[in-house]
Amino acid sequence: MQRDHWQTIRDRLADDIAAGIFAAGAQLPTEPELCARFSAGRHSVRRAIGALAIEGKLRVEQGRGTFVDTPPLITYRIGRRTRFRQNLQEQGIKPGGEHISHEIIAAPPRVAAALGLDQGARVHRTLRRGLADGLPISLALSFHCTQRFPDLGDIRAQAESLTEAYRRYGIDDYLRKDTTLFSRRADPGEAKLLGQHRDHPVLVVTKTDVGLDGQPIGYSETVWAGDRVQFRFDALDDPDRGPAG
Amino acid sequence: MQRDHWQTIRDRLADDIAAGIFAAGAQLPTEPELCARFSAGRHSVRRAIGALAIEGKLRVEQGRGTFVDTPPLITYRIGRRTRFRQNLQEQGIKPGGEHISHEIIAAPPRVAAALGLDQGARVHRTLRRGLADGLPISLALSFHCTQRFPDLGDIRAQAESLTEAYRRYGIDDYLRKDTTLFSRRADPGEAKLLGQHRDHPVLVVTKTDVGLDGQPIGYSETVWAGDRVQFRFDALDDPDRGPAG
DNA sequence: GAGTGGTCTAGACCACACG
DNA sequence: GTGTGGTCTAGACCACTCA
Numbered sequence A, B: 001m002q003r004d005h006w007q008t009i010r011d012r013l014a015d016d017i018a019a020g021i022f023a024a025g026a027q028l029p030t031e032p033e034l035c036a037r038f039s040a041g042r043h044s045v046r047r048a049i050g051a052l053a054i055e056g057k058l059r060v061e062q063g064r065g066t067f068v069d070t071p072p073l074i075t076y077r078i079g080r081r082t083r084f085r086q087n088l089q090e091q092g093i094k095p096g097g098e099h100i101s102h103e104i105i106a107a108p109p110r111v112a113a114a115l116g117l118d119q120g121a122r123v124h125r126t127l128r129r130g131l132a133d134g135l136p137i138s139l140a141l142s143f144h145c146t147q148r149f150p151d152l153g154d155i156r157a158q159a160e161s162l163t164e165a166y167r168r169y170g171i172d173d174y175l176r177k178d179t180t181l182f183s184r185r186a187d188p189g190e191a192k193l194l195g196q197h198r199d200h201p202v203l204v205v206t207k208t209d210v211g212l213d214g215q216p217i218g219y220s221e222t223v224w225a226g227d228r229v230q231f232r233f234d235a236l237d238d239p240d241r242g243p244a245g
Numbered sequence C: 001g002a003g004t005g006g007t008c009t010a011g012a013c014c015a016c017a018c019g
Numbered sequence D: 001g002t003g004t005g006g007t008c009t010a011g012a013c014c015a016c017t018c019a
Helices: A005-018 A031-038 A042-054 A084-089 A109-115 A152-158 A162-168 A188-194 B005-018 B031-038 B042-054 B084-089 B109-115 B152-158 B162-168 B188-194
Strands: A058-061 A065-068 A074-078 A095-106 A122-132 A135-145 A175-185 A201-210 A216-225 A229-233 B058-061 B065-068 B074-078 B095-106 B122-132 B135-145 B174-185 B201-211 B216-225 B229-233
Touching: A005 A031, A005 A042, A031 A042, A042 A058, A074 A084, A084 A095, A095 A152, A109 A135, A109 A216, A122 A152, A135 A188, A152 A162, A175 B201, A188 A216, A201 A229, A201 B174, B005 B031, B005 B042, B031 B042, B042 B058, B074 B084, B084 B095, B095 B152, B109 B135, B109 B216, B122 B152, B135 B188, B152 B162, B174 B216, B188 B216, B201 B229
Parallel strands: A074 A229, B074 B229
Antiparallel strands: A058 A065, A095 A122, A122 A135, A135 A216, A175 A201, A175 B229, A201 A216, A229 B174, B058 B065, B095 B122, B122 B135, B135 B216, B174 B201, B201 B216
8 A cells, every 4th residue: 555645745844743843933945845755746745834834843834935843732621610810820831911902792692591681681792812832822712791890991991811801800719601612713803913833723712610609600602712721610629729819 | 815615515515405395305406417517627526525424514425415404412411410312302312322232351451540440440331322312423432440340231222211220220320420521533443433524523532430439330431423412410409409310 | 537625836915014 | 135934736645434
């Protein structure tokens, strides 16, 4: 059985990356050069590069070049009291966040259902990008009732974390409920914001935050960079850590 | 801004599938026919088909044809007492399982660590395929200590579920601990066994089963069909259901 | 053997980055 | 403008399925 040519090229490039012949962050030879090196057509070289880009081993930038990219794997812990900042800090990773957009909309059905609102009730729709050591790892789209959280747009922009924003509304503690998770390919906009390949998988996590009384206070859909993050669930020994920021 | 041709083709095909013009399971026109219909080269048509195949909307079979494939989304619930069969049955889905392979090996480091064994201790390595309504949804690679579970190969082959097999060793109840989850592309062998596209993402879930005394009894790495399954975690209101088969 | 999808080369043109 | 990657057509040949 003969291996396909593009797979041979992919494996040879992967070996060179693993062996450090192409250092992390270094620029690869251009496509015509690789074509000559492997005695292949551009199609085969591009297919090999594409495969490695999806795996996260290469990062392709139009007009600039192709670069070695070996992103770290982050373990994101999900429990009843998951907090973004604390979660990363416990691993020695510097958390960060950037506001991307905020608007007030009529609640779509799934949001209304999650928050226990009438369909069409007005909610904040906030999009933020989460960073780990400066690298994008998540896009969080979150929804909050405008009645319960007036001026959330301003407050969230000032607050360092969602936990802190909640505190300004008198919510000192909250729990995570109804976490669901699935995988799909990134759409082009997501891929750009996460700095990953268009065809790379992302992990989509939806959850509802509830107060200690069980009342829902927030609903969010977060898109995570697929091969930079793994999740961990400790259903058994949830340490019940106190609220944190 | 002009859309790329292959994306236009992809979207038109997706629309036709959604509209039922191409019925579920029906065969698509051949590539040359689609080239003519869309006035495009074969490259563009194949790219569009490839994108839809990764999304799970089409299933491509070499030498036979391309078919409409609209797999159902299964919600798999993960909690302390997750059981494969019960999980699916609660959704009205018929669970199934097929033995693929069994061997006894020296425990790799991660397995030894999870099970609390000395490195190199002998363990069962069992590979099974999980089915939902007859469709493959998972490949479960599980490890058990040979001392604690003699003859597990035979017993597991007879037992309808892992829960039942455990029972024959006097384990009436067990809990799930240390669940981690990440996404990556399927490798060719996995893709074939799961009946999905080679480039499709899979979800990899690793977990340790522990007895009520906290002692680890089994460790497994399960590869789930990426867009046929979503996971749900109920960290808050785990109903603590009794043991089930 | 006929028909299907899988891979490959060759060559052209387009879009983006950067000096 | 020059060089990079992105897309496209054209045409060839290979591998697999099935009558």
